[in-house]
Amino acid sequence: MVDYIGYLAAILGTICWLPQTLKTWRTKETKDLSLWANLLILATVMLWLIYGILLGAWPLIVANIVSILFVGAIVTAKLIYK
Amino acid sequence: MVDYIGYLAAILGTICWLPQTLKTWRTKETKDLSLWANLLILATVMLWLIYGILLGAWPLIVANIVSILFVGAIVTAKLIYK
Numbered sequence: 001m002v003d004y005i006g007y008l009a010a011i012l013g014t015i016c017w018l019p020q021t022l023k024t025w026r027t028k029e030t031k032d033l034s035l036w037a038n039l040l041i042l043a044t045v046m047l048w049l050i051y052g053i054l055l056g057a058w059p060l061i062v063a064n065i066v067s068i069l070f071v072g073a074i075v076t077a078k079l080i081y082k
Numbered sequence: 083m084v085d086y087i088g089y090l091a092a093i094l095g096t097i098c099w100l101p102q103t104l105k106t107w108r109t110k111e112t113k114d115l116s117l118w119a120n121l122l123i124l125a126t127v128m129l130w131l132i133y134g135i136l137l138g139a140w141p142l143i144v145a146n147i148v149s150i151l152f153v154g155a156i157v158t159a160k161l162i163y164k
Contacts (some may be wrong), residue, residue, distance in 0.1 A: 002133065002136045002137060003134075005132055005136065006133050009126055009129035009130045009133055012122060012126045012129060013123075014123075014128050016122035017119060018119070019116040019118035019119040019122065020115070020119035020120075024116075027104040027114065030114055031111065031113075031114055031116065032105075032113055032115055033102070033111065033113045034101040034104075034105040034106075034115055034157045035099035036103035037098055037099060037101040037105070038102075040094060040097070040098035041095075043085040043098075044095040046093045047094060048089055051084065051087045051091055052089065054083075055084060
């Protein structure tokens with residue numbers, strides 16, 4: 001039971017960025033997004049990826065690669081569409 | 083060494099929302115923020131809080147209470163300032 005809540009949190013924590021990524025690339029409007037917040041989030045998921053690689057924890061590795069793609073796309077849009 | 087990367091990721095993953103929370107409340111502009119993304123992020127940190135409570139893991143509990151306050155403030159602003 002406890003484990004399932006952890007898995008659900010991990011899955012949700014990976015896909016939660018997708019609506020923002022899609023909205024940002026569709027509208028190309030990034031004014032209200034904080035560059036600093038998104039850079040810190042990107043740094044966070046990169047650290048979790050390194051942590052996962054060092055532990056050999058595949059769920060952590062896969063989830064964080066997906067997160068890096070989603071959050072990286074938001075940061076890229078923020079830098080391109082000022 | 084591996085543990086320290088985990089701690090750093092956990093701390094960064096808690097404070098990373100703060101720049102967005104401050105920006106959103108300062109500007110009162112939320113048009114470019116995805117309500118769905120922020121609701122999913124809020125659901126994620128609530129699940130991690132429940133997970134932490136069930137495990138009795140205090141770092142997880144404290145970190146996620148702080149995250150809920152930061153992300154909750156973003157969701158509240160998004161709902162108030164359409």
